[in-house]
Amino acid sequence: IAYKISKLTLGAEYVNARNFAPAAVATTATDSASGYSVFGSVKEADNSTTLFARSDHADPSKDLDPSKTDNTYNAGVSFPVSRTITLAVAYKHEDLADNTTDTKTQEIGGWSQIKF
Secondary structure (H helix, E strand, O other): OEEEEOOEEEEEEEEEEEOOOHHHHHOOOOOEEEEEEEEEEEEOOOOOOEEEEEEEEEEOOOOOOOOOEEEEEEEEEEEEOOOOEEEEEEEEEEEEEOOOOEEEEEEEEEEEEEOO
């Protein structure tokens, strides 16, 4: 669900899944997962530059390995360089954890969108 007024967008998502993993197809083991996201963006009035951010939390194996979690945060800025091309730069932090590991990653990336 999302709410948009003028230059502001706010939203949230929720997911609940059962028996979606490849292991569920090959065995009789059952599993479920759930997660949620919140996101937002603000567009500047003068040049359409947009600031955006998102936070995700997932429990990808609630039954078989309930210790697994995935938390992701990202933020960035996008800006149009022409009528058909938009560029973006973003920072992403991810924390994947279970009973034995806790992997944290940080990324900075650039993306482009070309409209046809």
